[in-house]
Amino acid sequence: MFEMGDFILEARSLSKEFGGFAAVRDVDLAIRRGSIHALIGPNGAGKTTVFNLLTKFLSPTRGSIVFEGRDITSLKPADVANLGIIRSFQISAVFPHLTALENVRVALQRKLGISYHFWRSPRVLEGLHGEAMEKLASVGLANFADSPAVLLSYGRKRALEIATTLALDPTLMLLDEPTQGMGAEDVGRVTDLIKEVSAGRTILMVEHNLGVVSRLADAITVLNRGRVLAEGPYEAVSRNPEVMEAYMGTSAEDADG
Amino acid sequence: MAASERIVGESRAHRSGVNLVLWAILILFVLTAPAYIYPVFAMQLLCFALFACAFNLLLGFTGLLSFGHAAFFGAAAYVTGHVIKIWGLPPVAGIFVGTAVAAALGYVIGSLAIRRQGIYFAMITLALAQIIYFLGLQLPFTGGENGLQGIPRGHLFGIFDLDRPLVMYYFVAAIFMIGFLIIYRTIHSPFGQVLKSIRENEARALSLGYNVTRFKLIAFIISAALSGLAGATKSVVFQFASLTDLHWQTSGEVILMTLLGGLGTIFGPVVGAITIVSLQHELSSLGSWVNVVIGLIFIVCVLAFRRGIVGELARLLKTSSM
Incomplete structure (x- = not known):
């Protein structure tokens, strides 16, 4: 069951200490290729720290990270992104004063390999407009191509963020609380969107909304106080008494968040 | 979809229309300025612009606030002055050497400063610029407190006598336009798109796979080189390089010019520079009170029109890029 190639990403005894405080302790994480894997846990459990470690925004104190059989523990964030691991952020990560089209185009232009060319005319980027419009249409933003991202509603910003991430055609998408702060209608829409874009990809997501998790996730890892508390499919994990005590006890307030 | 594309089309046409007018005004001003402005003063305007x-x-x-840009402006002024006066280089070669030195200095200062962000970045640039200032004061070739005096203007390409004010003016005007076009192109290039995304959201640009540090460093070097081009040209215009060119107050003035004219606009810094330099010129009889007047203007600017002159104009005309 644990043969190589089965898992796209494996973290082994991942630990991060901040001046003596262990935010993440000996976390083992294995993400199956093609699955949607959810990382849940109460506030302060270390979920975002794990994200930052996996994408190298933080360096682990101990432990190793292997992506597609390759040790990426010592790589830089941009290198990790270039390997196809693209993350989103807890607060919506758009470029506020660029238009929706430009947001997506910034991601698309990377593959042209001309991003350092400060002498080139912006016309070379116009060839990307068709593809950018396609990505925007796929998240329902075709009519907002020329709106500055800052003017979009919260739900649309998250959709734009997903469109931008998709533009890089990531092998592994890391979504940090994609439905946080959304109204019920937007939550439904973004959940559908994630389901839709998950085809042929692997997704690791941090999510508080257990409804979303139960709908989307193939596997769940529960973190508590920086440690893995439980792992497995939703049904098994949600019946785990330890999880119920540590996590479900606070789920009422978290579900609102 | 068709509707949205129409909206896109209209606003782009509007934007390019406004831009065309501004380009026309700028080119007209640069071409005709000596007709109504004292040429040396017009050249000073262009250098600071x-x-x-x-x-x-x-x-x-x-999105990088450097508080040490006088280092590049002044260093290039000194180097250009030295290689023209002592080594006897022709003006174009002298200005080129000054610009190259500013670029190299930009590489050194930039590499050190971009490891930090925000206020720390500003402080490191200030501290390193102060080192350059004291080098300007202490090094044997700089003339210390007196500065480097009597830099000959020489002949352009060995033919055109730069001691004739109008010839010198159009030489400076050409340099200004070249520098301005380089900046314009850089802003709108694929590289400029990434720069803007770094300004907007650095972590996100990083997560999309852009080597943010490298982009910042290249932008810093281009900015330093063109600041050097301005300083080098200034030393040929005034025929001297002085400690004022390296002083932190000059670093402050260029921030003021940019904010007053309109941060992040294409034409704003030109308007800001013309405004500040003109005020200093017109009010020079007031002595130190000039700084009080400019300080008041700055306060009014920050309180009443934060986008700066051109920024507010762009808002009124409902266009995003001026």
Whole structure:
């Protein structure tokens, strides 16, 4: 069951200490290729720290990270992104004063390999407009191509963020609380969107909304106080008494968040 | 979809229309300025306008606040003055050497400063610029407190006598336009798109796979080089390089010019530089009170029109890129 190639990403005894405080302790994480894997846990459990470690925004104190059989523990964030691991952020990560089209185009232009060319005319980027419009249409933003991202509603910003991430055609998408702060209608829409874009990809997501998790996730890892508390499919994990005590006890307030 | 594309089309046409008018005004001004402005003063305006535009590339389009840009402006002024006066280089070669030195200095200062962010970045640039200032004061070739005096203007390409004010003016005007076009192109290039995304959200640009540090460093070097181009040209215009060129107050003035004209706008720094330099010129009889007047203007600017002159104008005309 644990043969190589089965898992796209494996973290082994991942630990991060901040001046003596262990935010993440000996976390083992294995993400199956093609699955949607959810990382849940109460506030302060270390979920975002794990994200930052996996994408190298933080360096682990101990432990190793292997992506597609390759040790990426010592790589830089941009290198990790270039390997196809693209993350989103807890607060919506758009470029506020660029238009929706430009947001997506910034991601698309990377593959042209001309991003350092400060002498080139912006016309070379116009060839990307068709593809950018396609990505925007796929998240329902075709009519907002020329709106500055800052003017979009919260739900649309998250959709734009997903469109931008998709533009890089990531092998592994890391979504940090994609439905946080959304109204019920937007939550439904973004959940559908994630389901839709998950085809042929692997997704690791941090999510508080257990409804979303139960709908989307193939596997769940529960973190508590920086440690893995439980792992497995939703049904098994949600019946785990330890999880119920540590996590479900606070789920009422978290579900609102 | 068709509807949205129509909206897109209209606003782009509107934007390019406004831009066309501004380009026309700028070119007309640069071509005709000596007809109604004392040529040396017009040249001073253009040098500082170029300096402010180069600074704006960094603050307005990359989001990096350097508090040490006088180092590049002044160092290039000294180097150009020295190689023309002592080594006997022709003016174009002299200005080129000064610009190259500013670029190299930009590489050194930039590499050290971009490891830090925000206020720390500003402080490191200030501290390193102060080191350059004291080098300007202490090094044997700089003339210490007196500065480097009597730099000959020489002949352009060995033919055109730069001691004739109009010839010198159009030489400076050409340099200004070249520098301005380089900045304009950089802002709108694929590279400029990434710079803007770094300004908007650095972590996100990083997560999309862009080597943010490298982009910042290249932007810093371009900005330093063009600030150097402005300083080098200034030393040929005034025929001297002085400690004022390296002083932190000059670093402050270029920030002021950029903010007053409109941060992150194409034409704003030109307007800001013209405004500040003109005020200093007109009010020079007031002595130190000039600084009080400019300080008041700055306060009014920050309180009443934060986007700066051109920024507010762009808002009124409902266009995003001026």
